[in-house]
Amino acid sequence: MSAQANLQQTNQPLVLETRGLVVGYGGRPVLRDFNFNLRPAEVLCLIGHNGAGKSTLLKTLFGLVPRQGGEILLDGSQLGTVEPRGLTAAGVSLVPEGRGIFPGLTVAETMKMGLWSAGVPVQERSARLDWVMSVLPALKQFYERRAGNLSGGQQQMVSIGRALLSQPRCLLMDEPSIGLAPKLFQDLLQPIRQLQRDTGMSILLVEQNVKEALKISDRVVVMKSGAIIREALPEELNDNAKLMELY
Numbered sequence: 001m002s003a004q005a006n007l008q009q010t011n012q013p014l015v016l017e018t019r020g021l022v023v024g025y026g027g028r029p030v031l032r033d034f035n036f037n038l039r040p041a042e043v044l045c046l047i048g049h050n051g052a053g054k055s056t057l058l059k060t061l062f063g064l065v066p067r068q069g070g071e072i073l074l075d076g077s078q079l080g081t082v083e084p085r086g087l088t089a090a091g092v093s094l095v096p097e098g099r100g101i102f103p104g105l106t107v108a109e110t111m112k113m114g115l116w117s118a119g120v121p122v123q124e125r126s127a128r129l130d131w132v133m134s135v136l137p138a139l140k141q142f143y144e145r146r147a148g149n150l151s152g153g154q155q156q157m158v159s160i161g162r163a164l165l166s167q168p169r170c171l172l173m174d175e176p177s178i179g180l181a182p183k184l185f186q187d188l189l190q191p192i193r194q195l196q197r198d199t200g201m202s203i204l205l206v207e208q209n210v211k212e213a214l215k216i217s218d219r220v221v222v223m224k225s226g227a228i229i230r231e232a233l234p235e236e237l238n239d240n241a242k243l244m245e246l247y
């Protein structure tokens with residue numbers, strides 16, 4: 001398939017879509033008339049300047065920031081109320097900015113809480129944990145340690161593992177590379193890329209570390225000042241000069 005064909009819409013329903021989305025803080029809009037989509041079984045990388053609105057989009061899609069206007073569609077159907085619990089139940093999960101872990105809890109306690117908050121039925125919890133461990137086996141090495149005593153990479157693994165507890169078909173990730181060396185980031189994300197390929201999960205990856213993120217992406221969307229300024233295939237942006245034009 002040609003690069004161009006890859007960027008064209010298929011007939012499959014979009015996993016997530018925004019139409020005319022308006023989001024802001026204190027009356028100041030950050031996203032205005034924002035139209036965006038995430039397709040089935042793709043890793044979409046969202047890049048752009050600081051303050052472009054990438055995290056705001058992710059948080060809005062997961063119901064952590066309210067929208068002021070426009071529509072959010074999941075599998076082609078408009079969402080009325082957008083809130084984390086409903087989205088988790090519908091198969092969407094978030095790896096939040098800054099990892100969002102509680103330093104005083106052990107990994108085991110974090111996972112126990114995650115199973116509860118993801119609404120996993122009691123009789124399925126043990127198998128679900130086993131499944132997460134099969135995706136991220138290294139978790140076992142520090143399972144009884146307090147999250148606050150773990151390295152950045154280990155903490156990020158806990159955050160990703162927790163997001164997987166609901167067995168999402170759509171994973172939203174907010175800057176998972178922060179504080180990690182490139183190799184560590186790849187070591188962490190490669191199992192997730194493998195899972196994505198095996199299951200057809202969709203991933204929306206917000207990243208500042210463009211070079212590393214492009215390695216595991218299928219499509220790239222570039223944002224500037226609350227708007228999309230470019231859509232491309234990763235290989236089209238591999239050239240540093242091309243990337244610099246966008247920044």
Ligand SMILES: Nc1ncnc2c1ncn2[C@@H]1O[C@H](COP(=O)(O)OP(=O)(O)OP(=O)(O)O)[C@@H](O)[C@H]1O
Nearest residue numbers: 025026030048049050051052053054055056057208
């Ligand atoms: N809670 C908030 N209250 C007020 N303004 C906010 C809030 N969160 C973000 N903003 C503002 O909204 C704009 C978009 O921020 P956002 O964090 O979405 O950008 P970003 O592209 O994710 O940037 P970064 O890569 O730095 O996280 C910025 O001007 C930011 O200052």
